[in-house]
Amino acid sequence: MKTIYFITSNSGKVLEVKNKLTNLDINVVQKNLGYPEIQSNKLEEVAMFGAEYVQKRFKLPFILEDAGLFIDSLGGFPGVFSAYAFHTIGCDGILKLMKNAKGNDRKAVFRSIFAYAEPVKKPVLFIGECFGTISDKMRGSNGFGYDPIFIPDRFNKTFAEMRTSEKNQISHRGKSLEKLIDFFKNI
Ligand code: IMP
Numbered sequence: 376m377k378t379i380y381f382i383t384s385n386s387g388k389v390l391e392v393k394n395k396l397t398n399l400d401i402n403v404v405q406k407n408l409g410y411p412e413i414q415s416n417k418l419e420e421v422a423m424f425g426a427e428y429v430q431k432r433f434k435l436p437f438i439l440e441d442a443g444l445f446i447d448s449l450g451g452f453p454g455v456f457s458a459y460a461f462h463t464i465g466c467d468g469i470l471k472l473m474k475n476a477k478g479n480d481r482k483a484v485f486r487s488i489f490a491y492a493e494p495v496k497k498p499v500l501f502i503g504e505c506f507g508t509i510s511d512k513m514r515g516s517n518g519f520g521y522d523p524i525f526i527p528d529r530f531n532k533t534f535a536e537m538r539t540s541e542k543n544q545i546s547h548r549g550k551s552l553e554k555l556i557d558f559f560k561n562i
Contacts, residue, residue, distance in 0.1 A: 379491075380406040380437040382429050387519070388440060391543070395552060399559050408433060412455070418443055418488050419500060421455050426490035426498035436493040438555065442548060444521045446473070446509060448480035457521070466513050466524045473509055481508040485525065487547035489555045501558065503550030518542060 377400065381389050384407050393403040410425040422441045429437060443457035449472060453460035460469070473481065485505045492498035506528045513523040515535025522534035527545055534542050543549040 376400050376402050378402045378404055380404050380435055382406050382408050382437050382439040416455055418486050422488040422490045426492045430492045434494050438489055438491050440489045442487040444485050446483040448476050461520055483509050485547040487551040489551045501551045501554035503547040505547040
């Protein structure tokens with residue numbers, strides 16, 4: 376069985392990935408190493424910088440994941456600052472910023488990027504997106520983060536009103552993880 380380290384402080388994410396990769400004979404082990412998040416509005420650049428930073432210090436195969444919510448009418452905010460915005464203004468603050476936004480101005484996309492790296496080789500990125508709209512008020516109690524205010528396209532409920540299994544089938548992270556799994560199946 377191959378071991379791959381997951382560089383994260385979020386054990387919920389580890390569990391989600393572990394379940395899927397065990398089927399491929401890959402053992403996922405959590406490694407709580409911090410890495411700097413550079414000032415860039417592109418999640419790809421943030422993830423690549425983080426992966427190359429860890430790669431210089433950690434000499435075993437690993438994955439890491441960065442995610443964010445990008446709201447069209449706020450110029451992509453909170454985007455790469457999603458964690459910071461969540462801990463400061465939260466869902467309530469985002470709803471206040473959006474109080475006059477109607478129709479297309481409520482469009483948003485969740486993005487998730489997994490990076491896989493092993494010593495010497497350039498890290499590989501896997502991107503997943505989920506398009507939707509920002510709700511008028513918080514709804515639902517499942518999930519985490521911005522789940523209560525995000526309604527994925529073709530649904531009338533927020534991520535927080537879905538069961539985790541339902542969310543994972545359509546979510547940004549579900550999609551980037553599927554691409555990572557396909558990659559592992561082929562190596
Ligand atoms: P991170 O890159 O996983 O730390 O995510 C950054 C921030 O985006 C988190 O603090 C969450 O608030 C938010 N976020 C990421 N993924 C999700 C999700 O699936 N649902 C809701 N919020 C999310």
